[in-house]
Amino acid sequence: MSDNQASDTPEQAEFRARAREWLAANHPGRPPLRLPQGALEVSDPHALEWLRSWQKAAYDAGLVGCDYPTQVGGGGRTNCQTVANQEMFAAKTPYLVNVIGLGMGAPTVFFHAQEEMKQQWLPKLFSGEEIWCQGFSEPGAGSDLANQQTFAERDGDNWIINGHKVWTTLAHFASWMILLCRTSKDDKYNGLSYFVVPIKDAIGRGVTVRPLIKMTGETGFNEVLFDGLVIPDSYRLDEVGAGWKVAMTTLAHERNAGQMITPASGGMPLDEGSGVSTNDPASLARLARNQLRDGKRAADDEALRDEIVKMFIRSEAFRQNRRRTRVPELRDHAQRIPLQSKMIVTELQQDMAELALRIQGLGSTLSFTDDKAPDAGQWGLAYMNTFGITIAGGTNEIQRNILGERVLGLAKTK
Amino acid sequence: MSDNQASDTPEQAEFRARAREWLAANHPGRPPLRLPQGALEVSDPHALEWLRSWQKAAYDAGLVGCDYPTQVGGGGRTNCQTVANQEMFAAKTPYLVNVIGLGMGAPTVFFHAQEEMKQQWLPKLFSGEEIWCQGFSEPGAGSDLANQQTFAERDGDNWIINGHKVWTTLAHFASWMILLCRTSKDDKYNGLSYFVVPIKDAIGRGVTVRPLIKMTGETGFNEVLFDGLVIPDSYRLDEVGAGWKVAMTTLAHERNAGQMITPASGGMPLDEGSGVSTNDPASLARLARNQLRDGKRAADDEALRDEIVKMFIRSEAFRQNRRRTRVPELRDHAQRIPLQSKMIVTELQQDMAELALRIQGLGSTLSFTDDKAPDAGQWGLAYMNTFGITIAGGTNEIQRNILGERVLGLAKTK
């Protein structure tokens, strides 16, 4: 059931029709190689190229960056990105690979960069020609974002950057990084500034990128070391010392609570044969129907049935919560549901994957690299990868602090 | 199964035999009136008298205060209270009504009072002739014990007491109260002192006792107002300013982590007919077998079965944890299990009672004062009363802090 269309403005309705028509004719079909579960796990250059060509096609069709002004490469529309996302999801398109750039880079640059830099950066970001990554985390900083040690020192019209960033997803492919760093040691918050820095072009000239291996055995993220990287002052975003403020723009968009809706495509099942979607409780139900446990179908075990139904309820609630955010009369506080969203969806995915492993029983011991693994081992992989998302972007513990403080007005835990 | 006997010292073995023999001959039988679920809920004077006569008999038989010296009215034995408790529980005796006195008053007085006062107070405390209550909580203090506002002012050889205590269980029957109060406003911790104060004899002369009504509708605890009560300095425990230290003795014993084992009797089912024991998961299983839900026995609902089994496991684990504390070789940290005990047992009781209400379905709507209520409405009553114990004596939130800090060495949350 969908009420998307019912609330369209005339512009949205016209745009939706065109998008739908284009998507019907231009879905790229199955990829010629196996894609990882999400853009953040892409490590194979062939996968990158295939995904990049899809993003370029979607951008050229006006489905990416729709609400940004035409001067910076956007579509110049109003509230159409939401429509594009809905239609791409319904059409089961592949995901957009430049996910950090679209979700965090673009709005940050748009609201804080100089006009000419926006015009230089944003079109290639939208098309996927240039991949972006993000440099917030440091080895010692964790969830305490203000505790940045990477230092940018002024040198005439340039800045010289030294430091160490970790968990820099996609850095091995990235042309640019959005970088929060320290420009003064005197003031924790006002001593931060925000830059866009080159990565690919600067490798060997002050930038080193090293892959980090995840607990799953996959790569996909990295550590980036800056050793005297020199960048021009035009790469600075907003004022010197305004880094914290700029970072809030980034974070608000990361949490889906910013002004610009993030372009998002997706819905294509990763494995055509199994139809596994680690986002969908129907996949759990199907798994339980196929899986024998102690001689009985797992789907006949009432206690497991109860656990599966709880996942259906949480999943449906998440969908309906998103729908309710669009009804101002049924909201209590503008940020109340949007700020829950990351926490809820990541914990739901974690719990669903964990349940799937128990449904599989001994089969859950098999790695995704074993051909005999039930559901291609995707649930075990998904379970481990969910810890990336319950930790990243502010752990869910921090998300609960934010909700308690901003929505319920409770005292700050610090 | 019990390994109690296997580890007895010769003194314990001899004592156990005598206790068992005496109990076989002297169980008081069913009470002539309905008793509440625990000593803390006693509000009927007839119930008090019947319970008091049981305590006196048990004391005269040497089963109460066994390990205290004979000079203060004790049995002068070594590690025999444990044996007495085991045998009284096995014999399904009624509970001991002077529970605050035995659990908190006696050890506090014993370790901190002057010798002559011990000799005056303890024999009548053990026998139940004089009921004791405790004055820690204040309207504004909650879990922050050091935040006492009741004030004792020195006046020559006397002290004058003014203030307001709440949740003073059994105060309406009490002869004495152990009282923590402030003697100096300059120092939060060192400004506290500890007294024993008369209640019954001082009513109308500086003491007012008012009943508080619990959410269940029962009484059983009170608020006590002090308005210029005068007491002699001999009622002071330990030094002026040492109140916090004395309170730690009280709390350690309250949490079953003190040097003296609390005399404890019990095991008598409250309702002979139903055999309900809100401490025993077998009662839940029986309830589920008797209860119809939607035309089926609740005991045939696999999801409910699973929940009931979880209670059995937690209950058995609690029993075996206590057994393991007596095996030094299988302990990791002396306080690790003892400090868990209050938190675990109270949450288990709360969860069991909550589950019972769901097993009962519509029957759970009926009050214990409705004759038609399943299991005499004891589960609903028990559920509500468990909040008394998850809150009292330091909320379970505070218990978790203590465990994290003392056993795991984590930083203090303050």
Add this chain to the structure above:
Amino acid sequence: MEQPKNFGFGEDEAMLRDSARRFFSDNLPADRLHALVAAEFDPHRANQCKWDADLWKQVTELGWTAACVPEAEGGIGMPLVAAVALAEEAGRAGFPSPMLGTFNATFVLRGCDTDAARAALGAIAEGTSMTLAVTNSRGSLNAGDTDVQVDDSGRLTGSAHFVQDARKADRYLISARGANGVGLYIVERDADGLTVAPDVIVDVTRDQAILGFDNVSALEVAPPGAGQTALEAALPAMLCVLSADMVGAGEWLLQTTAEYARTRVQFDRPIGFFQAIKHPLVNLMVEIDNAKSLTYNAACAVDIGAEDQLTLARMAKAQASSMAVYSGSRAVQFHGGIGFTWECWVQMFFKRQLHSQVLLGDANHHRRQLADALIGPVAA
């Protein structure tokens, strides 16, 4: 099926809801509710039924109970989401009244295609309150089970149990078994041969009773055979209205406890500083939001006649029920000693939530039914 915009919750529904919110904040703040239902406390109390009948009269005059009565029967003809919004506000106020029963009767009667049912709907629109008497002594959730028999001349004998707000409602809507199946009947509260035997219940904001029928003459609104169908068809709507009540009560418990956590100081800090308080309150907020969204979605599904309306309504009730227990439990716990007293307002909502969770089936019951719909039946 395409759902309407905004769950079908339009301007009219918003206006009605806002006026209800104002009405309760003016007329039944929690202190007044406590004075009404809890202040005169008798520890050995008999079966109390404390409520403000005048306030109820005002409610009917404001047209709330006419809201979902079809225009053809003199009502306003609003969708279920309107009743859901009113129930949410009533739950937030812990409103003692026959409102839920009257809404339930409204949706059952809307499914009975008889002149008598239409007339009964007209009476509701004019302010007559009703409640359902469709549960047997074993608390069966099956609409076909009843301990009441109807004879050929339409007279009732037997008993109906767990009747909600029985001493507040003007009329009862009764399921009774005749030779050709279960029919539905209306009886006035003061009918000859009818006895109302009150239960003593834990919830202080409701009353509950056993109705005894001794050859009571009754008005047939659904003939034998049609009654069960009408009851089953109305179940999704009833689940939505009850879930909404729980959402409202849950929100009261959340906001009241959050307010306490903002102001109560322990260890030199407002207790909301501590994550042991803060995070469970956030979790409660999530549970409430989930229940609320599922409830409006299910109500919308009922309004458009969606095929999966029962599935969606069961989801709402399952979620609302587990949330309800959690909301009461955390509110008492975080209020500390005060929360454990009769004086504290929290106990009224705590008990209302416990009562609501078992009405019309608890979370476990609905999840078991949902499993059949979502996973498929258990293999024999």
Add this chain to the structure above:
Amino acid sequence: MEQPKNFGFGEDEAMLRDSARRFFSDNLPADRLHALVAAEFDPHRANQCKWDADLWKQVTELGWTAACVPEAEGGIGMPLVAAVALAEEAGRAGFPSPMLGTFNATFVLRGCDTDAARAALGAIAEGTSMTLAVTNSRGSLNAGDTDVQVDDSGRLTGSAHFVQDARKADRYLISARGANGVGLYIVERDADGLTVAPDVIVDVTRDQAILGFDNVSALEVAPPGAGQTALEAALPAMLCVLSADMVGAGEWLLQTTAEYARTRVQFDRPIGFFQAIKHPLVNLMVEIDNAKSLTYNAACAVDIGAEDQLTLARMAKAQASSMAVYSGSRAVQFHGGIGFTWECWVQMFFKRQLHSQVLLGDANHHRRQLADALIGPVAA
């Protein structure tokens, strides 16, 4: 039945346990384990089996595997609680070895009253390692199910699945179906006609394989019909040993995470200050203590031949399994980004716990069996 003092855990058992603890802290601290099983990492790795066979040889020379072999067969004749204590230490070290399999075989063989079984126990006492091959391709938990057939001349054909540490053990103890029921057989790892097809598994501290039998000659240790009885009788002991491994691994995860929480500073405080970290760690401690006490109690019940030993052992495994998942999950979460990396030692224990929880049946499986014992069977 009267239980012995201290779970029967006496001085000898304590000494053995203490020496095991020293052995692992000297020889297999977590950094060395990581170097052994994880350092040389191949992202498209085949089925690895990394372990230190010399360390295992030392273990057998220390007499651990002889501990529970009866004195009559050349063993030490200690009770199950001794094996449980050793398994707890092995779990705490994440020890890659055929130790669990060898203990399992020991308890199965003790239930086979044949000379061949006694001789096999003697071999264990002398240092031969074993593992069970008793699971079919569908992972059945029923001891009677097997995909291996035995012919009249005692030769095996078929396959055994999910065989633990198959490339570490010297011999396999196989269940096979003959004309008169299930018997038990021993085959050497290098036997003719036997193939060992490794699985690729998530756990880096174990290996697992499918054994293929093509007319393999085998030594009969329990004749057809007696094998199922012996397997079922040994189940409580096997559950205890496995639960103890999980308790040890859980304790490692707890202590390692607590250490991290004491030292890692965020927002100017060690993160253990925050109740969002502190309280779940306390909850984990409680879960571990519950599992540990239930495990020693069940082992003691096995040692004295108590009637309810299977019930108590199922309780231990159910509790240990749910604790195991929780321990890994919280350890990764509270280590933050570092905990999510291959480099971090936590991942090895996280995966070992996930693997252990499903071996011999997970928490859900055992609770379902317990329900029959504790509540009574479901009415037909």
